[in-house]
Amino acid sequence: MRQGLILVVFAALLPVVAASFLQGQSALEDARKLAFERMIGTASAVAERQRDPFVIGQHLLLVHATNPDVTDMTDTCDAALRASLSSYPPITNIARTAADGTVRCSAIAFAGNINLAQEGWWQRGVSAKGMTITKAPIYGRIAKRDVLFLILPLRSGDGRQNGTLTAAIDVNYLRRALHDAGARNAGTLAIVTRDGKVVTDSNNALAFKPAMGAEPDQPIEARDKDGTMWIYTLHKIYSSDLFVVYAEPRAQLMATAVAQMRAGMLLPLISILLASIAIWVGTNRLALTWLRELQNMSARFAKGDFKGDQARFERAPEEIAAFSADLHIMADVIDRRNTDLTQALEAKSQLTREVHHRVKNNLQIINSLLTLQSGRVREGAAKEVLAQTRARISALALIHRLLYEQDNGYDRGEVAIDNLMAELCLQLRSARRSMFQVELTCHARNFPVPVDYAVPLTLFVVEAVTNAFRHAFPAGTRGAVHLNLDLQAGDAILEISDNGIGYSVTDEAGQMGTELMRGFATQVEGNLSIISSEGAGTQVILKFPLPNMSITNAPPLGSVPAF
Incomplete structure (x- = not known):
């Protein structure tokens, strides 16, 4: 009964479990999309804020490239460069280098002769066809700090190389901005170059090397050295040389969605479990316990014990109590009939025993008469005939005696053949x-x-x-x-x-x-x-x-x- 009811409940709730599973999968997918969109949005917002120094620096370099005092490196060149940086701290310095790599003028005063001709970043920048950015932070000898250089190569009227204009962007400013953004987000932020080198990061260091060949603004998976799976996205800051990376552990990113999906799947299963427990306990207390009592009582009735215990079923459910009352009524009827039948059978048995007893007595009387008659007959055929007749009558009397004696099957009309033969042999031997x-x-x-x-x-x-x-x-x-x-x-x-x-x-x-x-x-x-x-x-x-x-x-x- 219990197993059947549990199967019914399971079958009834199975569609709910299936629907919850499908809904959970759909919710998980929606949450995944929302999480990815949030990551991409965070990376985009941070990149927009970090892009300002590079855009402004590019604009200043282009403006100074049209200023004759700067391009011709006149005595007012330093003043012109200094005037453009008076109110924008992210750009720490702007400098003009000659074609031989010598720094000729700078927004920040410097002492001595500084030549950049042997610096690889300057060589790449001066030979480029347009504005470039260094691939890693470089210690600026004039700014006295780590910077990223925007490099604008200059050409003379006849197209010959004419040195560069460089803007130094403060890496510490970028780092502070990332720290502020990282404090507002759960993940890790970093600025990396096209070669995958980390320029700076937020409070949490980037635990893996991003794949810079991946498509920007798309969720990408990576595994760190500890085996933790991360999901990250790239967003371009400046041209194709500098990117913002925003990353979160996959477990953390999807924790809420996974918890909601599990809750949606577990609730129907818990409902099935609780319903099964309720059915198990309920059927045991309301039905099976009483059914076992009915079974035990029926077994006693089957063995002939019709006493019953109707008071025991007063606390049983109404239907079982009614059934118990019917069984007790039936047992009372059977008990009365059995009593009547037993009494009738006993009376019949007594009568049968009495009949057999009287028949045996009558046969003994006949046998006694034949014995008296035999005593008056002389030896011969007549006496032998009487003896044979007496033996036959004694044998018949023996059968009737065995029938009315107790424990000899008289009530079934049976005679134990071994007892009969033993008694008969005694009689024949005696005769x-x-x-x-x-x-x-x-x-x-x-x-x-x-x-x-x-x-x-x-x-x-x-x-x-x-x-x-x-x-x-x-x-x-x-x-x-x-x-x-x-x-x-x-x-x-x-x-x-x-x-x-x-x-x-x-x-x-x-x-x-x-x-x-x-x-x-x-x-x-x-x-x-x-x-x-x-x-x-x-x-x-x-x-x-x-x-x-x-x-x-x-x-x-x-x-x-x-x-």
Whole structure:
């Protein structure tokens, strides 16, 4: 029940989980785009602020390139350069160098002779076709600090190289501006050259080398030496020589979006889990506990204990309490009917026992009368006939006695065959006690037979054993009579044998007993075989099918005491 309900809840919430997953993926993608746009916007804003010194420096160089005092390096050249820098600190100096690299005039006064002809950055700048910028910060000997040089090459009227105009941009100013911008953003800012060299950075140093060949204003991934993944973007500051890099760790950049996506996915799963727990606990307390109680009560009812415990189900749910009440009503009805049936069966059993008892008593009375009559008859055929009749009546009385005695299957109309054969052998031995020199041995397997089988089998044994005593042993002859009753492949085999003188099966002396035995064999649907020859004893074998009765787990073929 619980598993089924949980599956139903899971199936009901599965579309919600799928929709939450898809929504989370979509939200994550949207958040990714917004984060990338924010990064690009931050890099662009910082680049715009950092671009001003370079634009102004470029403008000043172009203006001074048209000033004859500057280009001709007159005595007023220093004053002209100094006047242009009076109110703009990012540009620390502007200088004019001659064609041989000698600094001829400068906005900042300097002493001595300064020649830049051997500086690689000046050589590249003076030979360039347009304005250039140094590839890395350079210590300015006039400004006395790290600067980036904007270099404008000059040409004479005939096109020959005529030195340069240079503007020194203060790297410290750029660094302070980056620090201020970095304090307002979660990531790392840096200014790098086209060769990937870091000019300056914010408080957090750039942990990886950016790929300068990547397309600007696009999100790019990189991994630092610690294995941390970064996402960064490039934005051009000045021409294609200088860029702003803005970078954030990928986990930090997407943390909020990932958390939202996980929350969106986990909430339905948590709902399923909580619903499953509620179903598990609820069904256990509201249904399964009471169903187990009902099951236990039903098991007691099935075993015949109809007492029940209806008060126990007063706190059960209404439906289960009603079902319990119905079961108790049914149990009460069954209990009353069982009581009535038990009483009726007991009365029937008592009556049956009484009938068997009276029949046995009547047969004993008849047997007593025959005994009295036999006592008045002289030795001869008549006396033998009376003795044979008494044996038969005693055998019938034995069956009725076993039926009314306790624990003998009387209520089922059954007789335990081993008890019957043992008692019968005692009677037959007693009836022939004068022939003490003949031994009677009985062996019988323990299984029940109905009365319809017990009567003909008993009379069969009486005829066979009596015939053996009468005809197999002349007066005074010693011998033995053996009775065996065993089971074989669903059939019962009754064998009565003696080691007497034997007889021909066609003798008139055995004809009467033989006919009776054949009649009794027919009543149990058996086959009778008589094997006898003069001087070799006699074997009487009756093979009959077992009646439809349960065979007990009795011990193997046992021995009834010999007589």
